[in-house]
Amino acid sequence: MSDKNHLYLVDGSSYIFRAYHRLPPLTNPQGVPVGAVYGYTTMLWKLAKDLHEADGPTHLAVILDHSSQSFRNEIYDQYKANRPDPPEDLVPQFPLIRHATRAFSLPCIEMENFEADDLIASYTEAAVREGWDVTIVSSDKDLMQLVREPDEGPRVDMLDTMKNVRLGVEAVHEKFGVGPELVGDILALMGDSVDNVPGVRGVGPKTATKLIVEYGDLEKALAGAETMKPSKLRDNLIEHADMARLSRILVDLKRDCPLPDALDALKLGAIPPAPLKVFLDEHGFRSLSAKLDNGASPGGPPTLPKATSAAAAEAPSTPALPAMPAIDRAAFECVTTLDALDRWIAEARAAHVVAVDTETASLDSVTGRLVGVSLATAPGRACYIPLGHGGTDMFAERPEQVDFDAALDRLRDLFADEAVLKVGHNLKYDIGVLAQHGVAIAPYDDTLVMSFALDAGKHGHGLDELARLHLDHVCLTFKEMCGTGKSQISFAEVPLDRATEYAAEDADVALRLWNLLKLRLPLEGGTRVYEMVDRPLVAVVESMERAGVMVDRDYLARLSGEFATEMQRIEAEIHKEAGQPFTIGSPKQLGEILFDKLGLKGGRKGKSGDWSTDQNELERLERDGVPIARLILEWRQLSKLKSTYTDALQAQINASTGRVHTSYSLVGAQTGRLSSTDPNLQNIPIRTEVGRQIRDAFVAAPGHLLLAADYSQIELRLAAHMADVPELKEAFAQGQDIHAATAIELFGEVNRDTRAKAKTVNFSILYGISRWGLAGRLEITPDEAQALISRYFERFPGISDYIRDTLEGAREHGYTETLFGRKTWFPRIKAANQNERQGSERAAINAPIQGTSADLIKRAMARMPAALAAAGLADVKMLLQVHDELVFEAPEALAEPAKEVIRGVMAGAAEPVLKLSVPLDIDIGTGKSWGDAH
DNA sequence: GATAACTCC
């Protein structure tokens, strides 16, 4: 950070036009349109907040056009003559820009006869003469003439706050192909239809750049026209030379206007909150107002997190903090004696917080051998304790290290110390590794989970990514330590000095991130969901993973064999139908066989140019009476079941436990759902009879039963509650068939057909489907689908209100929220690209419902172990979660009593913070296998 | 590594 003065000049007039087109048409409580003003206000907030940041403003002024007339009209009476009137709902926002600026106690400068651009140019000149840096907050191409980037001396750049990019000389070159000093010449040749700068007919940006680059400047290009070979361009240049010269004068910026305020008067300081508060409340800018109430004041210490506007969503969230020392890998200590270890442990106890990271020989927390532990006690204070480096056999060479057991004994006490908070990034992993050695970790904070609670949807949450975003630091990578592919080595083989740099850095970074994120949680409303749901869940989910689930290997092998035989039979039939052998598993070959060789009609091609052969397409062919289609579908199903389940699952059985240990990600789904990998136990087949057999491979241990408990219709229930639909709530309260009830509302009668349709509509609405999507699903026309949707909204007006309110909220704030306050961000909700935007809209409609459902089951999971223990059922183990279902393993005698405890915890998951207006019904079954338990 | 296909809620 430099103590140099840095002047920010905000081009208010051009900003408001852009904001008007980019932001939704909000109105304030008085009904005045304020969308652009809101954008402007959040921009000022962000700019003022960056005071004291590197490259942030020390001085700031907003520059406005005084009127539509300026001295240029005297030079050329047609200047800006055919500019259209501003849109009707933008006009009342012009004066509000001045109000907003005054509310921030910032200088607002305008001057008769001069345009904002001229004042900006003049202030820039004056500041540069004083040796100040200048940032012009605008994306107006005319102002690019002012950019400068000398080897030494002041720098002038531009800042586009909407795209959050800074533009320097390089960007000018990119846009115009020449440096800033020649931009005026380019603009003069091009002309500008909006400002009615004539330019030369037939010359656009490309030709203008070509001419200036070739001849050197405007005058030389005009002079050179005479010698050009005859062309339309040559004629135009000669004919319009005078217009080009006039244009050059019009686009030139006046750099010596009188300055209404002296430079020093533009000094940026703490912004008095009182007038700002009045302004924010007057216009209903609630999120900013709340921030102000929370103590965040833009412009002066303390500087706190930025506004929760959609614009802010695109930038990384980095609150200003007391300065931390730079990350210095050379300062990390490699601990090789017990004395040194004791000193670090004492330091951690004194600090009452320690960041922890474990290194293992493989990436599996159940089998991964512990290789070392790193600790950090303060930013910049970190060490690595190697415990298992070197070869594993008795005679292998091992670098000097502390005694494994003695070190773990000492760490065990520290990690269980109630007075020392343990911080880690993805602690679930470290808890799992250390549990293998009888070491427990409590209390703890997890920066991965904290980041997710704050920024789900904004960016990833990996340690390296967060370090780049929040600490502007690039971490050493695992790849740099261990290599990749065949030559990859185990972390145990990494030399101690390198291992120390890598491992201690991770602990140091985690601790720094924790310092940032713990500050943001309460300010941004993330505390409740983090403390009540996600943080306690880390240990609960870890114990589920470690428990694993028993899988019957012989049974799977038998199924694999059956599937293989059946596949061979079908394969032969398919090849016979096709008249030649081919790879059925290749969609490309299959498409060619079906549509080129056999000449089947009605195929569609995807964007790769290949024929589509997906399930929809094959089912269509089947209906058209094409026998091969059915065979392919059957073959595909068996192939999927065999490769993904019956073969793969056998390989996933852990050799030492004899069980399958999945890994759950707490940050895997933007909505707050868990995800499951290695293997994914959340997509075990159930829909078809053949697939269902795989569920029978998941069995209870001898003397035990599996118990499966699932929420019935949870998302529809939550939709009925959240959108406040009396008819649906009533139907749920009376335990009615909800799809049948919907069918009555939609079609006036219930039969198989109308119920199935109603069910489709119910789910489709939750997913924000369009009429075209529904039409495809129900095989009706888009018009009929639209009629159905309209009728649904008419019958359940709460649903259409919910959708409207959810989308408005997402556009205004950039995020949606669950009933428990979990945020999901939608940075693309205002994307110019329609597909992207509508995709975000559908996701935003669904996220509060799916996310609330995820919150509920997670709350149930977090409470479950204690509830079971309190009922004397500590031997009942929670094993699996499948979004609305929990699977337990219970000693046979405990299965019945466990049912009631589990039902109680699940049904009461919303309480006490929330009273739902619909009951939560739980279906519970038991059996020797997962299949039986359903 | 990308794409298409399929599995689940």
Place this chain on the structure above:
DNA sequence: AGTTCTGGAGTTATCC
């Protein structure tokens, strides 16, 4: 000018 074709996940296979 012309299109819009349900949300959230993970794994396997083929092909480049």
